[in-house]
Amino acid sequence: MNPMATSAATTVESIIRTADLWKLYSMGVEQVAALRGVNLDIRRNEYVAIMGPSGSGKSTLMNLIGCLDTPSRGQYWLNGQPVGDLTDDELAYIRNREIGFVFQTFNLLPRATSLHNVELPLIYAGVPASERAERALDALRKVDLTDRKQHKPNELSGGQRQRVAIARALVNNPSLILADEPTGNLDSTTSKEIMSLFDRLWEQGNTILLVTHEHDIAEYAHRVIHIRDGQIAEDRVTARTTVRT
């Protein structure tokens, strides 16, 4: 697919669309470009892996897509909405409603129960308490962890923690699930469990963007984008893409 061909018109189908995305960092007097003109188009219910060695700009791209950072140049539409130059609070709103994060280190609040961790995005969305608990329980049910709702992170295994994190990512019905090395801290058996969970979420219609440096994990996705030196080096479909209906 040629990304340039679609940049003229934003289709409703596009969840992520970027046009000539640049990110510059100043190192003293010098400016270093972490991203040099990235053009990307990811559609609803796609399952995409972003790969690249460290220093490739993969994390920078991930931060921009996750609305944790703003680009130095270029445009970014998330779900048809330009988010390139929003303020901090506007970005927070977008993160809350449109994006579900799954991190390598889980990033759960250590003193809060699973249920409360899952409730967090709803708290910031202003959902009333009664409805919050209900929706958080629903999300925990999707990851088969309702029996662990009162456990704190240190009472859970790594795989369970990541499932709590996934439930938290799902709870606000985001347009996009953004998983940054979700299996990086897990053993291979648990990794498989988590990846099959992602498969299930994809089947249920979620759009998943996976950032990883492991080839076998990337192969779970249906499309793999390689980043090198701040640019897209390769954009290919995987063997699994046929699975898609």
Next chain:
Amino acid sequence: MQIREAIRIAFESLWAHKLRSFLTLLGIIISICTLVAVVSFVDGINFYVATKIGRLGLNTFTLQRFSLHEYTDRQAFMAAVKRNPILRMSDYEYLKTHARLPIAVSAFVFGGFRGSGTVKANGQSMDQVAMRGVTPSDMSMVTFEVAQGRFLDHFDEVHRTMVAFIGPDLVTHLFPDVNPLGRHLIADGHRFRVIGVATRQGNVFGNSLDQFIIIPISTYRKLHGNQDSIGISFKVANSSLINPAIDEVRLLMRARHHLSYYDKDNFGIIGSSAIMDLWHRLTGSIAAVAVGVTAIFLVVGGIVIMNIMLAAVTERTREVGIRKALGAKRRDVLWQFLVESAVLSAVGGTIGILVAWLFTTVAGHLSSIPFKLPLSAVIIALFISTAVGLFFGIYPAAKAAKLEPIVALRAEA
């Protein structure tokens, strides 16, 4: 973010670091405790003074040879001794006839005992008994009532009878097992027949109010001569009449003493309000010093809270990152830390109030001063401690709110 969530987080982190929280709060605890204890002390003692000091009941005032100012200032007193004429029974008769506002007027004289105030009876003896000579109308001024027998009457006054109305302490000491009525006692070398006993009033600053003997003023002056200045008490129907009545008595006395418009009063009128004014000036300065010291404590306590909140922000940078990634706005994070700091401080204030309450309760039992813990003091203390927490929490909270989510997420947990 709902405030409830912020409060929950605050208590959670407070509980997670119990010792640290306690040490942090020590400054606030001490200052709030001091503040509440002092207010409680001043309030208690004011109440005590208002209800017990002197024989001044409600809606009464007295005319005396010297004013309160002259009593409390040595130089003024020396001048007044030369200037102020002695008050005599004729003044009492005059005011009783001409003052129209008071509903009762009485004359009194006290301090008559030349020696140690020894009273003997029934083979027992008792020292430091106060003797007062009064007119029968004095009964409407005093704060005690007749417990047994009767008070002085017109007959006693006219015939200068040798009768005594006594305080309950004398009964305890001199007539422990017998009915004191009709018994005799020797006071100041004279023999009196007991006609009545007063109800118990208790102590003021450890001095008993019940250790007195009251005799007719006519008898008193017969025994001690009539060179001592008398005091004259007035009672009005309600408190709104006190000031008009004081003005009336003052005008009558100025006329009687032939004072011109520019002359100062050469007598003193002391109302409960005058006594309370003097007293409040005294306790007011105690309170002022305490408030000053407390303010310094509070600032120190506030800085300690600010310090610990800065540490908490650094410690929980990762948490802030997570919350921001999940959609917390600057305002949400700001609120979270502000509320935490305010809750921390309010908890300190509450502990301070509890400690002060314990202290005042114990002290109230050990001394005769009735410490009071007014609700207003509790509310103000809570308000102040919360405000201190809010104020000193602003900077740390603003720091947390400004954290960049990507930087915060990268922080070590």
